[in-house]
Amino acid sequence: MPRPPRLSPDAVTAALAGLPLWSGDAGGLRRSVELPSFRDAVAAIVAIADVAEELDHHPDVDLRWRTLHLVLVSQSEGGVTELDLQLARRIDALLPG
Numbered sequence: 001m002p003r004p005p006r007l008s009p010d011a012v013t014a015a016l017a018g019l020p021l022w023s024g025d026a027g028g029l030r031r032s033v034e035l036p037s038f039r040d041a042v043a044a045i046v047a048i049a050d051v052a053e054e055l056d057h058h059p060d061v062d063l064r065w066r067t068l069h070l071v072l073v074s075q076s077e078g079g080v081t082e083l084d085l086q087l088a089r090r091i092d093a094l095l096p097g
């Protein structure tokens, strides 16, 4: 399936204004979140995995005890695309703010 094109740095900055829990730049979107327990963090990863499979778009995930570090980037496009923004919004709907 064709992937949307990489967004310009200005477009990524503008999009980040609407995603207050995310930081980053044209190279990737980042969010960290601390869950109540290690098991809760693992369950959050499984819920994110369901969304990632649905979108066929997959986050980089780093789990340190109960803190999850997520990076969203479209490897095939070498930067952030609309798919990363869509995945970020879907992840925000799953995780505690």
Ligand SMILES: C[C@H](O)[C@H](O)[C@H]1CNC2=NC(N)=NC(=O)C2=N1
Binding pocket: 001, 056, 057, 058, 059, 072, 073, 074, 075, 076, 077
């Ligand atoms: C064939 C399949 O669509 C591709 O390998 C997808 C899978 N998930 C992906 N996820 C991300 N984050 N970047 C990609 O380029 C990507 N490519």
